[in-house]
Amino acid sequence: MSASQPTAEAHTALAAQWRPPPLIASPVLRWSLILGGLAWLVAALVFMEINWARAAEGWARGVRFMAAFLPPDFISKSDDIAEGLLESVTMTVVSTVLGLALSVPVAVGAARNLAPRPIYLACRSILVVSRTFQEVLVAILFVAMFGFGPLAGTLTLAFATVGFVGKLLAEDIEATDPAQLEAMRATGGSWLQALTWGILPQVKPRLLGLSLYRVDINFRESAVLGIVGAGGIGATLNTSLDRYEFDTAAAILLLIILIVMACEYASGVIRKAAL
Amino acid sequence: MSDRSLDRLAVLEVARLSKRYPTGDLALREVDLRVDRGEVVALIGPSGAGKSTLIRCVNQLVQPTSGVVRLDGTEVTGLGSRALRRARRRMGMIFQEYALIERLTVMENALSGRLGYVGFWRSWFRRFPMSDVAEAFALLDRVGLADMANKRADALSGGQRQRVGIVRALMQRPELLLVDEPTASLDPKTSRQIMRLILELCAERGLAAIINIHDVALARQFAMRIVGLRSGAIVFDGAPGSLDAAALTSIYGVEDWSATLGQGAKDAKEDRSPQRGTLPDVERLAGLA
Structure with missing residues (x-):
């Protein structure tokens, strides 16, 4: 092509024909996806039944429901609230530590660049199972197994932590610079030394960030798990809602928000100090 | 050649070493290489000739398909993990x-x-x-x-x-340095400083070294011996002075080599002379060992 006397006109003609490469190469697939998506959207709008009268009525109910939360009452059930919060904080700390201790080895096993195939597949399936089941479902199972109370909730959160931290840490391990690991192996260090010197410094910031974020999630989740009987502040919240003590529920919700914000602030400080 | 046949001088012996990757690529074909105590060998060759594979087979970061690697007379190939780690301690890698x-x-x-x-x-x-x-x-x-x-x-x-x-x-x-393209990410002046430093340290400590390097001028300037690799086989092995245009063509293929060789000769004159005296000789090394 280029050997046959390329002229300026020929290049201009080629330039006019050039198009940026499309996201989906096959035009048939591309257009059927676009048209299919549009058809689905139209169908969804047509078949969705919206009762506008009911929605208008519901607005007033919503406002009344929200008004029932005011003013928040921190006092009358303060003992229950304090106990529930303490239980939630304990569940959070224990489940995060336990979950992290389990998720680090699972993440190493689930990293394609470190683990042999059978171990990789085994660890990946642990991660998949852990992430497939929503916390509430797992909590129901654990409540059935271990009875009502914070033990079931703690185990649930630890289990969920493994799926979350394990997956994201494994991905970070797979993205590490292989040369550093190779260099550590070349010194004659053991496998564990190569891992803690060649890999750990590279994934440490990510591991720290994930751990702090997970503290946050575990605390928030502990508020939900109480609803299915797995202990924590959620149990207190659930009780207050059942008794129509919305002012106490409001106080609990405000405290949860406050603690999550404190977590957020603390994790920022810790991250800055550690890096 | 005759003094190199003394067994006690050989720090590294590679015999009939072959490596076939799972993809089917034959990276090394029956390579024989012997490096003596204190000897600095530059390994040159085009990209993909197997230079990296060869030095990684020496410390078993890459498992050779067949052949033998001996460090100080001890076979490194086929060692258990603990013994292999002990052998790796004696081979520094850069x-x-x-x-x-x-x-x-x-x-x-x-x-x-x-x-x-x-x-x-x-x-x-x-x-x-x-x-x-x-x-x-x-x-x-x-x-x-x-x-x-x-x-x-x-x-x-x-x-x-x-x-x-x-x-x-x-x-x-270590007794042996395995050096993989030490200057590929450095500017020309820093490259020369680093090469000079490696050479000085080898001389001070009586270390042998295999240096993979794609800069032929640099190899000629600093190494005592040059080994040329092409498609996984050694096609040149000799003193820097004997690396002529014909040898370079046998390693890399046809090209005009006059500039490469000219520059190398000029650099060698400027840079080689002050450090010649520090290059190790057999007697001094015997004392060190």
């Missing part, structure tokens, strides 16, 4: 992109060369023997990084990083 632990300090990087000598918990808590730390300070001083010990590796320039890489390799107290 890398193209330095391969430092970027987030650790210069001192920690230097001490990582001692991983094969200390237990896991000692290395975890950085409790290296005081003599190791002192040696690291001495070596950092030797390469001109005395006041950098507590800097993080990623704060250093390319030349400084490669110096840390050299210190790490020497911390192993």
Whole structure:
């Protein structure tokens, strides 16, 4: 092509024909996806039944429901609230530590660049199972197994932590610079030394960030798990809602928000100090 | 050739070494190579000729398909993991992109060369023997990084990083250096400084070295012996002076080599003379061993 006397006109003609490469190469697939998506959207709008009268009525109910939360009452059930919060904080700390201790080895096993195939597949399936089941479902199972109370909730959160931290840490391990690991192996260090010197410094910031974020999630989740009987502040919240003590529920919700914000602030400080 | 047949001088012997990757590529074809104590060999050849594979087969980072590697007369191929780690301690490796632990300090990087000598918990808590730390300070001083010990590796320039890489390799107290494209990421002046440093340190310590390098002029300027690899087979093995246009063509294929050879000769005149006297000779090495 280029050997046959390329002229300026020929290049201009080629330039006019050039198009940026499309996201989906096959035009048939591309257009059927676009048209299919549009058809689905139209169908969804047509078949969705919206009762506008009911929605208008519901607005007033919503406002009344929200008004029932005011003013928040921190006092009358303060003992229950304090106990529930303490239980939630304990569940959070224990489940995060336990979950992290389990998720680090699972993440190493689930990293394609470190683990042999059978171990990789085994660890990946642990991660998949852990992430497939929503916390509430797992909590129901654990409540059935271990009875009502914070033990079931703690185990649930630890289990969920493994799926979350394990997956994201494994991905970070797979993205590490292989040369550093190779260099550590070349010194004659053991496998564990190569891992803690060649890999750990590279994934440490990510591991720290994930751990702090997970503290946050575990605390928030502990508020939900109480609803299915797995202990924590959620149990207190659930009780207050059942008794129509919305002012106490409001106080609990405000405290949860406050603690999550404190977590957020603390994790920022810790991250800055550690890096 | 006759003095090289003395067995006690051979630090490395590679015999009929072949490597076929799972993809089917034959990276090495029955390579025979012998490196004597104190000998610095430049390994040249086009990309994909198998230079990296060859030095990685020596310390078994890559498992050869067949053939034998002997370090000081002991077979390295087929060792169990513990014995292999002991053998690796005696072979320091220096890398193209330095391969430092970027987030650790210069001192920690230097001490990582001692991983094969200390237990896991000692290395975890950085409790290296005081003599190791002192040696690291001495070596950092030797390469001109005395006041950098507590800097993080990623704060250093390319030349400084490669110096840390050299210190790490020497911390192993090796008998052989495996050097993989040490200057590929460095500018021409720094490249020469690094090559000169490696050569000086080899001479000071009676170390043998295999240096993979794609800069032919640099190889001619610094190495005592040049080995040319093409498609996984050795096609040239001789003194830098005997590497002529015909030899380069046999290694790389047809090209006009006059500039490459001319430059190499000129550089050699300027750079080689002051350090010639420091190159090791057999008698001095016998004393060191």
